[in-house]
Amino acid sequence: MPTTIKDIAKYLGISPGTVSRALQRSARVSKETIQKVEEAAKKLKYRPNITAQRLVSGRTHNIGVILSKDIREYTSVQLFNSIILNGILEVAEAHNYNLNFAIDSQGKKQGALFRILQNHDVDGVLIINVVSEDIIATLRTSGIPVVLIDNHFDNHSEFAVNNDDRYGAYIATKHLITLGYPSVGMMGITEEAFHRECLSGYMQALTEYGLRVEPYFIQKGTGSMESTYELTRKMIKNNHLPKAFFVVTDEMAIGVIRGLIDSGLSVPQDVAVVGMDDIPLLDYVDPPLTTVRIYIAEMGRTAVGMLLDLIRGQYHGKNQIAIQPKLVIRKTCGAK
Amino acid sequence: MPTTIKDIAKYLGISPGTVSRALQRSARVSKETIQKVEEAAKKLKYRPNITAQRLVSGRTHNIGVILSKDIREYTSVQLFNSIILNGILEVAEAHNYNLNFAIDSQGKKQGALFRILQNHDVDGVLIINVVSEDIIATLRTSGIPVVLIDNHFDNHSEFAVNNDDRYGAYIATKHLITLGYPSVGMMGITEEAFHRECLSGYMQALTEYGLRVEPYFIQKGTGSMESTYELTRKMIKNNHLPKAFFVVTDEMAIGVIRGLIDSGLSVPQDVAVVGMDDIPLLDYVDPPLTTVRIYIAEMGRTAVGMLLDLIRGQYHGKNQIAIQPKLVIRKTCGAK
DNA sequence: CTGAAAGCGCTTACAG
DNA sequence: CTGAAAGCGCTTACAG
Numbered sequence: 001m002p003t004t005i006k007d008i009a010k011y012l013g014i015s016p017g018t019v020s021r022a023l024q025r026s027a028r029v030s031k032e033t034i035q036k037v038e039e040a041a042k043k044l045k046y047r048p049n050i051t052a053q054r055l056v057s058g059r060t061h062n063i064g065v066i067l068s069k070d071i072r073e074y075t076s077v078q079l080f081n082s083i084i085l086n087g088i089l090e091v092a093e094a095h096n097y098n099l100n101f102a103i104d105s106q107g108k109k110q111g112a113l114f115r116i117l118q119n120h121d122v123d124g125v126l127i128i129n130v131v132s133e134d135i136i137a138t139l140r141t142s143g144i145p146v147v148l149i150d151n152h153f154d155n156h157s158e159f160a161v162n163n164d165d166r167y168g169a170y171i172a173t174k175h176l177i178t179l180g181y182p183s184v185g186m187m188g189i190t191e192e193a194f195h196r197e198c199l200s201g202y203m204q205a206l207t208e209y210g211l212r213v214e215p216y217f218i219q220k221g222t223g224s225m226e227s228t229y230e231l232t233r234k235m236i237k238n239n240h241l242p243k244a245f246f247v248v249t250d251e252m253a254i255g256v257i258r259g260l261i262d263s264g265l266s267v268p269q270d271v272a273v274v275g276m277d278d279i280p281l282l283d284y285v286d287p288p289l290t291t292v293r294i295y296i297a298e299m300g301r302t303a304v305g306m307l308l309d310l311i312r313g314q315y316h317g318k319n320q321i322a323i324q325p326k327l328v329i330r331k332t333c334g335a336k
Numbered sequence: 337m338p339t340t341i342k343d344i345a346k347y348l349g350i351s352p353g354t355v356s357r358a359l360q361r362s363a364r365v366s367k368e369t370i371q372k373v374e375e376a377a378k379k380l381k382y383r384p385n386i387t388a389q390r391l392v393s394g395r396t397h398n399i400g401v402i403l404s405k406d407i408r409e410y411t412s413v414q415l416f417n418s419i420i421l422n423g424i425l426e427v428a429e430a431h432n433y434n435l436n437f438a439i440d441s442q443g444k445k446q447g448a449l450f451r452i453l454q455n456h457d458v459d460g461v462l463i464i465n466v467v468s469e470d471i472i473a474t475l476r477t478s479g480i481p482v483v484l485i486d487n488h489f490d491n492h493s494e495f496a497v498n499n500d501d502r503y504g505a506y507i508a509t510k511h512l513i514t515l516g517y518p519s520v521g522m523m524g525i526t527e528e529a530f531h532r533e534c535l536s537g538y539m540q541a542l543t544e545y546g547l548r549v550e551p552y553f554i555q556k557g558t559g560s561m562e563s564t565y566e567l568t569r570k571m572i573k574n575n576h577l578p579k580a581f582f583v584v585t586d587e588m589a590i591g592v593i594r595g596l597i598d599s600g601l602s603v604p605q606d607v608a609v610v611g612m613d614d615i616p617l618l619d620y621v622d623p624p625l626t627t628v629r630i631y632i633a634e635m636g637r638t639a640v641g642m643l644l645d646l647i648r649g650q651y652h653g654k655n656q657i658a659i660q661p662k663l664v665i666r667k668t669c670g671a672k
Numbered sequence: 673c674t675g676a677a678a679g680c681g682c683t684t685a686c687a688g
Numbered sequence: 689c690t691g692a693a694a695g696c697g698c699t700t701a702c703a704g
Contacts, residue, residue: 004681015691020683030689050457051390052681055696060387062434082418089437098398098457100434101425121386121434254620281615284590286622340697351675356699366673388697391680 064122087300145310164322169201185217185242225255232259244272268334288330400458423636481646500658505537521553521578561591568595580608604670624666
């Protein structure tokens with residue numbers, strides 16, 4: 001049996017209430033009492049029972065973290081998520097908050113997600129990646145503060161932290177254009193909101209430098225390496241290819257490069273490629289991939305800060321925060 | 337204010353105790369009462385207050401997960417950990433357990449780790465990777481069940497789940513030997529227990545096939561790519577190199593390969609290499625790395641199962657469980 | 673089968 | 689500055 005506040009009270013011959021106040025170093029308790037209590041607490045190895053504290057305070061000191069199913073797969077999406085998690089962990093830990101994880105099992109009305117949402121078990125919720133809309137709706141009715149991370153959500157009334165995809169697409173495309181490639185294509189993705197952002201940045205660069213928009217040069221993969229591999233092969237077969245590609249994820253960019261190489265073309269000599277994410281080992285893939293580095297841990301950190309303020313009812317910033325990415329030049333863009 | 341058990345009681349004109357029992361579908365409550373209560377609960381949107389349940393049950397339904405500092409760095413260690421986490425999450429979720437994370441901030445006596453350990457906030461603890469010994473000692477005195485994962489801990493009285501490193505080293509070395517390489521070196525690591533395991537498997541293969549042991553061919557890196565890069569360059573400079581290497585991690589294996597290539601040697605023609613881990617993108621590094629695949633998510637799953645049994649006081653298996661890895665053949669071993 | 677009561681460990685008005 | 693008491697939301701012997 002762990003020591004309780006009562007044990008300390010009995011030990012010192014004072015009341016439990018006073019012990020509690022002393023432990024909180026309340027100004028309404030004498031210095032001597034505080035000291036006596038602290039000594040006794042140490043001696044008796046007292047540790048507060050958080051559960052009891054939670055019950056009376058109504059605060060759980062838990063943050064729910066909802067991940068999309070994807071994280072279970074062994075892909076770079078997973079790594080991406082795990083880095084966001086690190087950022088979250090860092091800040092949450094500093095503020096004495098615990099994290100409760102749950103997977104969005106798409107509609108399955110049970111499991112940890114359900115528990116977290118409905119059982120008063122969290123003070124706020126962080127949602128990573130795409131999660132079904134009805135979960136967000138459920139959350140909204142529950143009144144629990146929610147912050148979306150990397151969620152490419154259209155509704156601007158949600159609190160969200162994202163990579164500035166538009167800007168990322170813009171700098172990548174611009175980089176390729178200023179390198180002198182006469183035509184730049186974009187390999188986008190079937191995820192609509194995300195695609196739209198990238199497209200907007202891509203178009204801005206094209207317009208700014210007076211390049212013609214060739215609709216065929218804008219394709220959409222599903223997110224997998226295979227999808228862009230096939231798309232690339234198809235374009236090659238049709239003999240209609242830009243001199244450079246901005247691809248919206250590194251994994252898809254590797255698919256493009258493989259498609260090119262397997263058709264006997266070389267990168268960047270025949271076609272240049274720039275990806276986005278900056279997943280690990282890119283220095284060692286062949287050829288090393290130039291990409292747009294997303295500051296994912298920073299996204300996590302920012303989101304927790306926002307959520308904590310929201311929980312305390314003192315967030316006054318913008319609903320949507322976009323973190324600026326940065327170009328990382330390696331070999332596939334052809335820059336010397 | 338959320339609905340409580342009292343609200344339901346008042347609404348139905350029965351006592352809170354009966355409501356509680358009905359909600360648990362106790363056999364000692366009439367079928368009609370159970371039905372009435374369930375309907376009322378639904379109608380009033382009742383959700384149990386987990387905190388209160390915890391206070392009375394004494395069970396937190398939380399599992400503490402302690403990670404080493406490493407996870408904050410953007411390396412494959414991190415990915416490795418994140419995959420273990422997936423395995424953990426999967427099983428914990430299925431059993432309605434939450435996860436509480438903490439970073440081992442090496443001796444810093446505060447933060448989430450401290451909270452988790454001392455505040456009755458978890459029913460059991462999972463420790464991933466190397467954690468300082470005194471934390472394990474603290475845990476042991478607390479009486480909370482602990483399972484180590486990927487911890488390469490010497491003390492066989494601890495509960496632990498690990499990769500079978502000895503076996504991994506054995507199959508890798510054996511593979512290289514049967515491919516016909518006359519000498520096989522091992523690039524080990526400064527982490528002692530881990531190194532010893534690998535060495536034992538490596539030696540077993542050498543002995544079994546009657547290969548001579550050349551002490552200079554057994555080196556130790558720190559874990560980083562750079563460390564093995566330098567070691568390899570040094571061996572080349574000394575003009576004393578085996579025809580093949582088993583390297584205990586993929587990241588270090590890539591360091592070896594870079595060292596070889598930067599010295600004008602080719603892989604696997606001049607020197608073959610086999611790594612261990614099977615981190616992502618290995619198909620696309622140059623040349624694609626043959627490796628020993630570790631089933632890391634499985635390690636996580638196994639560990640949670642063990643911990644849950646331990647918590648319930650009904651674990652009767654072995655203290656140490658080793659998960660068997662598998663050889664994944666790509667290009668660097670030179671197998672056709 | 674059901675109710676009244678005590679209790680889990682803590683906090684916090686309310687008196688004094 | 690301190691004590692006695694009520695209460696957070698639930699569970700569970702104990703009676704009946």
